[in-house]
Amino acid sequence: MRVLVTGGSGQLARAIQTAWTGHELVLAGKSRLDLEDPEAIRAVVAELRPQAVLNLGACTQVDLCESEPELAMRVNGTAVGWLAEACRRQGALLVQISTDYVFDGLGSRPYREEDPTGPRSVYGRTKLAGEEQARLAPEHLIVRTAWLYDAQGRNFYRTMVDAAAQGRALRVVDDQRGTPTSCRALARQLHLALAEGWRGLVHVTCGGETTWHGFAAEIFRQRGIRASLSPCGTADYPRPAPRPAYSVLSGQRRALLGTDLMPSWEAALAEVVAADPDNL
Numbered sequence: 404m405r406v407l408v409t410g411g412s413g414q415l416a417r418a419i420q421t422a423w424t425g426h427e428l429v430l431a432g433k434s435r436l437d438l439e440d441p442e443a444i445r446a447v448v449a450e451l452r453p454q455a456v457l458n459l460g461a462c463t464q465v466d467l468c469e470s471e472p473e474l475a476m477r478v479n480g481t482a483v484g485w486l487a488e489a490c491r492r493q494g495a496l497l498v499q500i501s502t503d504y505v506f507d508g509l510g511s512r513p514y515r516e517e518d519p520t521g522p523r524s525v526y527g528r529t530k531l532a533g534e535e536q537a538r539l540a541p542e543h544l545i546v547r548t549a550w551l552y553d554a555q556g557r558n559f560y561r562t563m564v565d566a567a568a569q570g571r572a573l574r575v576v577d578d579q580r581g582t583p584t585s586c587r588a589l590a591r592q593l594h595l596a597l598a599e600g601w602r603g604l605v606h607v608t609c610g611g612e613t614t615w616h617g618f619a620a621e622i623f624r625q626r627g628i629r630a631s632l633s634p635c636g637t638a639d640y641p642r643p644a645p646r647p648a649y650s651v652l653s654g655q656r657r658a659l660l661g662t663d664l665m666p667s668w669e670a671a672l673a674e675v676v677a678a679d680p681d682n683l
Contacts (some may be wrong), residue, residue, distance in 0.1 A: 404597070405429065407453040409436055410460030410485070414556030415500070416439075418586035420455065423594045424467075425533045427452065438482040439474075448489035455597065456494040458486055462644040465504070465526040469643040473526045480532030480540060496544065497595065499537035502530045503549035503581060503608075508647025513612075515653045516547075524644040534604070545604045547631035549650055551620075553586040554679040559670075563619050564681065567630040577616035577634035581650045582608040585671040587678075590658075592664045599661035606652035623671060625676045 404426045410418055420428060429451055448456065461479050462468055468475035483499060491581055492499040504527035505520045514590025522528045537543050546605045552558035560583075561597045566573055584607075592607050613621070616634045623630045637646060657663040667672075 404454045405451065406455045406457055407431060407436075407451055408457045408459060408493045409438060413459055414553045414558060414587065415459050415523070415551060417555070418553060418590035419459075419593070420509065420514065422587065422590035436460075438478050441482075441485040444485045445489050446481065448486075448493055448495070451475040452493060453495050455498060456486055456490055456595070457498045457500075458483060458537075459498070459500055461528070461530070464523055465644040465646075466602055466642055468526040468529065469524065472529075475525050475617045476532060479526070480527035480536060483533040484536035484539060486602050487536055487538075487543070490540040490542070494542075496538055496542040496597075497540035498544045498546065498597070499533060501528075501534050501545055501547045502527065503547060503647060503650035505534065505547065506530040506647060506650060508645075508650050510649050513651040513653035514606070516606060516656055523647075523666055526644060542602065544601050545605070546593065546596075547606045547652060548589055549608050549652060550581050550583045552583060552675070554675050556682075558657075559583075559615065559618065560622060560675065563622050563630075564626065564628070564679075565624060567628045572633075573619065574629040574633050574635040574639070575619045575636055576640065577614045577639055578636050579646055579648055580612050580614055580646070582606045582610070582612050582652065583618050585674065585675050587674060588665055588671045593620045593665055595662055596660070601660045605660060606654055607657065607665065608652050608654065609665050609671045610654065611666065611668050612651045618668075621672060622676075624674055626682060638641075
């Protein structure tokens, strides 16, 4: 299967390259496929004639989205509609990656796919708009995930390890709960989802839940790093975009659609730690 991957230079795209064996992947960064340009989207999809489009391109800097809402909506929302139309013309599957930020974060049990959404940030609202646009493609799979990281790239894991190496004292938020999800685990599940013909909306995160502080503590434990780590509250570090206090996503629907490959978040972290070149 020929798969066009937008946002082809990001950390999830790198994991996709490793996991998606048996497919012809065309990774398109902004220089080749600018999601702000509808003509570029139409032309690239028409030229490549993919069987599937995996949309990893997005404006993911949640605080930047607050100050540039028009840009965020164009990339995260409107552009998905252009991709959906291009996929409709080509007869291609559109796989849209979405986020836990589509919920208000005020819940106390894992969010199911059918639960009411209520994003509180520009990022969340624009990604929800992207979900709505993705449904315009006759063949679509919308995947909500959360707290993505890998051994490399700009992410929480890398930030914690690098900060500890510098000997910095770290205070990390302990009142936001979610599920750390490795790009490697997500990439493998997406690969199988295509093979098994998943469609519709599904939550895909690793199993279990923790806080950012708990995640940091487990990173240091598995890496054998002695770090100065203490908990703090969200209110101690006010940010332009509100963060969900609770954003654990239920994985029950995965078992209804097919094979659930997602490990616990601790096991997924162990895989990343073992593969981290700084830890070899």
